[in-house]
Amino acid sequence: MAADYDGSDAFRGASFTGTDFTGATFRDCDLRQVRIADSWLVDVSLSGVVGNLVVNDVDVTAFVERELDRRHPERIQLREMRTADDYRAMWGTIERLWAETVARAGRLPETALQQRVDDEWSFAETLRHLVFATDRWAGHMILNEPMPYHRLGLPNPGYPIEDAAALVIDLDARPPLAEVLEARGTRVTMVRGIVNGLTDDDLERVCPRLPAPGYPDKTYTLGPCLRVVMREECEHRRYAVRDLATLEADPGARSSTS
16 A cells, blocks of 8 residues: 655655656645656646746746636736726626536536546535635635634645634535535625725725634735635636546546436
8 A cells, every 4th residue: 555645744855766656646745946857757747836847958837827828818817907896807707707617517417526536626625615715815804704614615635623623614524516506606795795895995905804724824905815715716617627527528427417
């Protein structure tokens, strides 16, 4: 059985020579300044925050960013937000894209939407995570609610169990998609209410609360908090669309609709 090294710093600064990593998985890992030389990288998949990525002496970072922007032009709109009107337009784009994505997902059976692809979050789990992100950055930070957290919200993997319990989040929950969509719908309405009344001055307003456990204690203004919510929406929709394509191509998933 392969070993697990969850939460380990045993390999910080380590050197691996002639080591077989075939089939290894690195998830939520800090790989800054990693150097891979004279190695076989075939059928390798990378995802995450990418910067200064050099492959065979070629910096491919800009190419990756351009291609992502071509496939998902909402990324450009997100980066270019400056005014309250920009934020309102961005949220309108997000609502439209997610409505299309949920409709697309609705053509698959419930079992497929609870299924993980390559051990990434299922469609239902992705929506649960967006519930959590909205509760934290909109409900808690912007609207100043002390405990806005829905029990079905899903924090990032590795989030301390005791911190989740303090927020009354049920990490063991396996709710049906309809229940997830209901919680998700109230959060979408919450953000819509925020952006509908937004002014340019509001973007610089200091939020009265600090983030919940797991984040640095620093002062946040409203604009960056909304930007976090919208970036989460865009990036997780990108993952959801990617995995929906895989599920749609699976004859077993399609046949189970009957």
